[in-house]
Amino acid sequence: MRLRCAVLDDFQRVARESADWSPLAEAVEVVSYDRHLDDEDALAEALADVDIVVTLRERVAFPGSLIARLPRLRLIVASGMRNGVIDYAAAEAHGVTVCGTDSAVTPAAELTWALLLGLARGIVEESTALRTGGPWQQTVGADLHGRRLGLLGLGRIGAQVARVGLAFGMRVSAWSANLTRERADEIGVGLAASKEELLSTADFVSVHLVLGDRTRGLLGPAELALLKPTAYLVNTSRAAIVDQEALLAAVREGRIAGAGVDVFDIEPLPADHPMRTAPRLLATPHLGYVSRSNYATYYGQAVEAIQAYLAGSPVRRLP
Secondary structure (H helix, E strand, O other): OOEEEEEOOOOOOOOOOOOOOHHHOOOEEEEEOOOOOOOHHHHHHHOOOOOEEEEOOOOOOEOHHHHOOOOOOOEEEEOOOOOOOEOHHHHHHOOOEEEOOOOOOHHHHHHHHHHHHHHHOOHHHHHHHHHHOOOOOOOOOOOOOOOEEEEEOOOHHHHHHHHHHHHOOOEEEEEOOOOOHHHHHHHOOEEOOOHHHHHHHOOEEEEOOOOOOOOOOOEOHHHHOOOOOOOEEEEOOOHHHEOHHHHHHHHHOOOOOEEEEOOOOOOOOOOOOHHHOOOOEEEOOOOOOOOHHHHHHHHHHHHHHHHHHHOOOOOOEOO
16 A cells, blocks of 8 residues: 655645656655645644645644644655744654755745845836836836845845845845854955844845744834835745734835735735735745745655655654
8 A cells, every 4th residue: 555645735736747756656645735724624634644744844834733633644844954833842752754855045035136126126016007008107216236235134045135235236234143243254244233223224124034032023113113214125034023013014104115025924825914905015925935946856855755764764854
């Protein structure tokens, strides 16, 4: 009898064509889900006869309560090497192995610039007007050259974003709780003396921090109030780093020029969520990791992880 593998959140229905799954054909039956299962009861029912789960990023949580309801589950393969929504202790207690995959940082950095440029030059408004017979030129673009780009976080993604900003001729500075002068000098950017200094002086602010106890709610009403009324905020990291209600208030009231977001407090975003209709907001459905090369890595290494597990030698184990 073949094992059963569920591939979750295959929204574009490309998981099977993004990698060669044929090495598993004799031992594993692969079934993909193109709709999100956002309820524990729905997950428990859908995965009741599943031995292996391939889960995309941190979209689906696996708390101990769910793992306990999946007696056949033996392997979870999560894309990326960091996942904060899997209860690893519960997985170990129930004999479930958890493995990860590599993940490129370039897609997220590139999307950051897509959002930033889209905001700065009014791309969506102008394109929509052109296609629907609207006014010819209705926005005045914000310049990048000579303006200050403030980065919250200078890790792998933040560094790539910084280098592009420098190429545009921007003045780039960065801040995080642990950022050192040596790291800033290595990338060639300024080190902001404080979070407050960075927020109050930047023309564009981009978030590139890991979500944790110190960064959750890092940008609340008081911090957003420091931004210039002409400033733009971009968040392709995690929604919880920015107070969502405070951000909505800032764009609704025109206290900042605009915001670009790729991450949300609830994903997929409900149809009536205010983020869908807020003014001065350029929003994308968490596309930061969604690229052909990343999917080839995720699913290709998922196949490798399943093969290795079946051979008794799991690879890239988490945490």
